[in-house]
Amino acid sequence: MGVLRLLVRSEVSAERDDRELAAAALKGDEDAFASLVRRHQAGVRRCAARILGDDEEARDIAQVAFVKAWENLAKYDPAWSFSTWVYRIASNLAIDVLRSRDSRDRTHQTHLRLVGDSEGPTAPRDLAEGEVKRIFAELANLLSPSQRVAFVLREVEGHATSEVAQAMGCTEATVRNHVFQARTLLRRELATRYPEYLPKGGKR
């Protein structure tokens, strides 16, 4: 419990620092804004990469998101954490990219994987980080942009439901719905395409 309190306190002081840096950046302090970029770029890029399934595209989206954040600093509400605000900009950009992609391209990226021996291993195969990323990129194409963003922000990045709601500009109930729908869809596709990775007797 003491560790938890320490974590919460450090997060609160970091957020306060972010707001002070944002206030300085609003007055034209570029070094302050560069500090904010340095602090949050890993999370924003990772989040964008998981939403888009493409590291290079995610880098571009993250860059545009930070530039837009700079241009709209006057609109930043300190009631939000700075990171949530940038995630919101990046999520909207990523959703625009997903919607602009040709639906035919998305269909080509998903393929039916041949399921091998019906007698799979008794224990689920271990998945390497890269394999998890590849499978998620494949299956996430089946999600709607909103489901995808909600799943990445909530389940993968571990942001609070309230933060995800702020980032997506919707209610917490809507975020939960998106997450539950995404889970149902991913669960079904995992059971169909990659049953060897699932524990025997688990939920399908």
Added chain:
Amino acid sequence: MGCEQVRERLRGFLDLELESAVESAVRAHLASCRECREAYIAAEPSLLLSVGQAQPVAVDDATFVASVMGGIHQSRLDAFERKHAMRRYLAVAAVAVLSLTATLAYRVTVAPTTTVAVAPTAVPLSPVGRSADVEPAFVEVEGEGVRLYQVATGGTSTPNVQVAFVVDPSLEL
């Protein structure tokens, strides 16, 4: 947080009901404890794709920050160019308006008026043979007031010819 505490919070985790700090602690435990992770995945298989991606991706800080700041500088330059382009347009427009205003003012107040009849004007003429008391016809030509003096109605050879003089009304003949 120990395994027992994590397993007790499985339902709350799946229903998205855990407090943020508690959920962070559960995730941290799942990242390091295979047994608890498998128990969670057995309850909700999609967690295979979420807790399995919890590791941060290595990124190159320096070049990314430099590219963002470069984008910001370009954005400021573009905004500066747009602002000055607008000022140039406004300056040219202001000069044009002033020139036009000055020209109009000059024409109205200083330049002599010149009246030109644009089209033949049909005017009612004084009947032939009337005395000089008869008021000459007054017509307007191009907004300027003029007097029309019928000098002659033509002789026997040209009975229908009329001559009109356009005269400034202020110069009464």
